[in-house]
Amino acid sequence: MADTTIERLDETHELIASDKVEGTAVYSPADEKLGTISHFMVDKQTGHVAYAVMSFGGFLGMGNSYHPLPWRALTYDVNRQGYVVDLTPDQLKGAPSYTSDTMPNWSDQLYGHRIDEYYEGTLGR
Template sequence: MAIGGTAVTPGSGAVAIEETAQLIAASKVAGTPVYNREGEHLGTIEDVMLDKRSGQVAYAILAFGGFLGIGERYHPLPWSVLEYDLSLGGYRVDLDRDRLEGAPSFAASEAPDWTDRAWGQRVYDYYGAQPYWLQVP
């Protein structure tokens, strides 16, 4: 059987972790660089948060700031504000560093309440994006 352009033998235990022009495995998104419109490197995607019921990507978690992992903050970005740029091999966002520094974020030692819709609404409002829970799939 072929998955994503890779042959996989049923029952072999092998999983094709590939990407196509339209699809990418979540495991490949982590570590992908993020740039602003000017091509300045802002950080990397740390993880993605998926809505269990709808299957929609709720947030891409951007690791930003700090030095050698110290002082790094995590910024939940609405997936809709990311645009993949083949020439950069990463995502572009229409944000500058100052705007990103003022964005909703959390430290590694903090745990945001992902179930708090008011918090989620503030994140989406900050970026001027429509919340994923209001989007028609």
């Protein structure tokens, strides 16, 4: 019987599978753990990741808030084995966020603009 198992390559020097990024820690520059990557929002037209949605707070998945972070604002740090975003916990508390009870309307372009404006002003990018 032929071996039909395909070895899954889920990471290269330049690429990584989305399920390996989900659950990865996000840190502040001061090495404070801010949360973990919950999922991505991908632009259907360009195919690029627009936002990494970070889970913040809560206990055992209860009471979490979700913060969409512009993908370009994250930098992978090999030593931390996580992403770094130039935010403090206080800045994050004022950032656009939602809970599982208050899901945003991603179809509303104003929602995306509010996220982008917040981080452009906060991160200076």
